[in-house]
Amino acid sequence: MTEIQNPILPGFNPDPSIVRVAEDYYIATSTFEWYPGVQIHHSRDLVHWQLVTRPLDRAAQLDMRGDPDSGGVWAPCLTWADDRFWLIYTDMKRRDGAWKDSHNYLVTAPTIEGPWSDPVYLNSSGFDPSLFHDEDGRKWLLNMIWDHNQTGGDRFGGIVCQEYSVGEKRLVGEVRNIYRGTDHKLTEGPHLYRRDGWYYLLTAEGGTGYEHAVTMARSRDLFGPYETDPAKHILTAKDAPEAELQRAGHADIVQTQTGEVYMVHLCSRPLAETRGAPVQERYHIHTDDSRRSPLGRETAIQKLVWPEGEFPRLAHGGCVPAARVEAPNMPAYPVTPVPALRTFEDGLPPEFQWLRNPHRDRLFSLTARPGALRLFGRESPGSQFEHALVARRQEHIAFAAETEIDVAPGDYQHFAGLISWYGRFKFHYLAVTADADGARALTIYSCPADWPDARVEIPVEPIPLPASGPIKLGCDIDGARLTFRFSTGGDWQSLGVTLDQSAISDEAGNGPGNNFTGAFVGMCAHDTSGRGRPADFLSFRYEAK
Incomplete structure (x- = not known):
């Protein structure tokens, strides 16, 4: 059996969004203040991945001068519909304090290499936007909404949904709050899927640290009410400090051409010497229980089982991410290594x-x-x-x-x-x-x-x-x-x-x-x-x- 070694995108490659177009798979990840914006990798076997483009490469699409550290491009969403790629992204201009200035945009292209359009401004109500293409052809923007009036540390006000008009190139109609998450809080990173007569809403919760988790809910109606999966979290390492992959969350799901289902997600790999053991260092800035991941948040993949009419589960059982997972039944498609x-x-x-x-x-x-x-x-x-x-x-x-x-x-x-x-x-x-x-x-x-x-x-x-x-x-x-x-x-x-x-x-x-x-x-x-x-x-x- 061929295995996939995680992470599939090592180093700083967080917030993955995955899409399949025929036999080609693409993952878009956040680039934050790094230019050009949005990193897109390609694969044909889910094992081997190669960087193919960064589409936000001109001032009309992205100008981050003045953006703070860890601001800039947050959580892109890449989809394919109507013979085009659709890329949604946030340019986070202010991220600290009670208010956030998170501007959301849409660009499109006929091929992954482009040409990518000038952006359409969508909204600034929150971050982690995604675009859902419903079976009837209508398109819906989802994003978490930022509630600056909350004082308990959780200003994540739920997942909102609004229709996008292709003809008018703007959002139209009512803004509806369709899901407020669970008691794990900090509900973000929405992706919506239509399957077996249900709308399945995938979200990230718990913040992007060591309490991070993936939660799913579903409804017969686009606008809800959504019932949360009885298992609550499909994926999390929050109760498994021994796991190789930590901080698992912010996920997206793809189905292969052979019907297998996989989920990509962010994770990190803390250094072994920072897991409770002091490190010899000049500056003495450790605490003994600190865990540190210089490679940042990386992208990993898990195989799912998704029986008809049920919530999906990790194929290997439980909810803890695996460092090695079964590869799909597809021919190998190696890529050329990057020269040293x-x-x-x-x-x-x-x-x-x-x-x-x-x-x-x-x-x-x-x-x-x-x-x-x-x-x-x-x-x-x-x-x-x-x-x-x-x-x-x-x-x-x-x-x-x-x-x-x-x-x-x-x-x-x-x-x-x-x-x-x-x-x-x-x-x-x-x-x-x-x-x-x-x-x-x-x-x-x-x-x-x-x-x-x-x-x-x-x-x-x-x-x-x-x-x-x-x-x-x-x-x-x-x-x-x-x-x-x-x-x-x-x-x-x-x-x-x-x-x-x-x-x-x-x-x-x-x-x-x-x-x-x-x-x-x-x-x-x-x-x-x-x-x-x-x-x-x-x-x-x-x-x-």
Whole structure:
């Protein structure tokens, strides 16, 4: 029996929405503040997946300058109807406090590669929107509604439903609250299915931390009332701290061409050394019971059994997600692995993204120096507007990353290098800069905690570098430990300090439920003088250990 190894989309790939078109399967996942927006993978066997597109790639569709960390694109929904793909997404402009500014949009395309349309604005009443195509051809938008008047910590006001008019390109008719969830609260992530004469409503509950769960309800009528599954949760790891996959929730269901049923869902894999055992670290920001997942929220898949007229169940029994599940009865469809070594002669490799800004020429160029990626030093690492950082997801618990940089900083306000990044207040940065006399030097800037505890540490004395010529920068990550190294042409030299990579995670600082992305590793340049001085990167290597 062929098995699927979870997660199927390792590294930061949360909030999966899955759709089948004939023999092709597509999963859309959240990208938050990373540009271009929405990540879509393709498969033909549910085992092997390959990134095929990020459709929100121009300012008319998405401009996230000013969006907060873990804001931006939340919970896309990808569907197929009327010979078109329909993609719904949220651009979260404000996510903290009593109010949220969550603007929901629709784009369409005839093929997954596009061209994708300019967006249609839908509403801003809540987040996690999805589009349901009913059997009679009518279309309905669902989203959770945000109730800022609630004071008990649960401002999730239920799942609302409103008709979408294709001809008018807007929502029409009454807004109806069709389901308020269970006592597990925080009801979100709705997806609606029509089956055996029932409307089945799938939701996520419990928040996106370690209490996360998938709940289903059903009704004979679109507008309810909906009865909750007697089992309550189809999927959750909240009562199974020993499970390999944790934080399981926010799901979507697909039926194969052979009639088998699968559910994709988000999950995380906390580091073994953060499950109750203190970690040797410089900054001492752990609590003994913390669990930390630098890879962020990933996408996994489970096989379901769904007898006629009944609620679905996990094929392996119970409600705890399995790390390995039975693959569908379909031919294998392997994909080409991503090369470890990347150069820039043919453009930016597809696994790389940047932050917020739709105007990429403000941040980098692939033609200014042929064969190199030139980053223009813009605002500081704390910027929510113009931040020249190009990076890829961490996809493995242990890996090595290397880059070769050619930069001549004239003063200490210009710095560039290799970075392990979560957000504006969680990063480890090996930077080439200049000392007070203008001589090139190598240093580390480390910020291992969330706001308001954020502070930038410099844990090593600056290291003098040759006045000119490329420098190789490297990092080695093994679970919760990160070490940096460099080379000026000879052997690699260690910087002699171990940093806490577990701080580059959802759980560090404010904890899961407040941070939603995952660790990236990549290249960056900063020039806080405002002069936009560049740094050239000649190659990048990412290799699992």
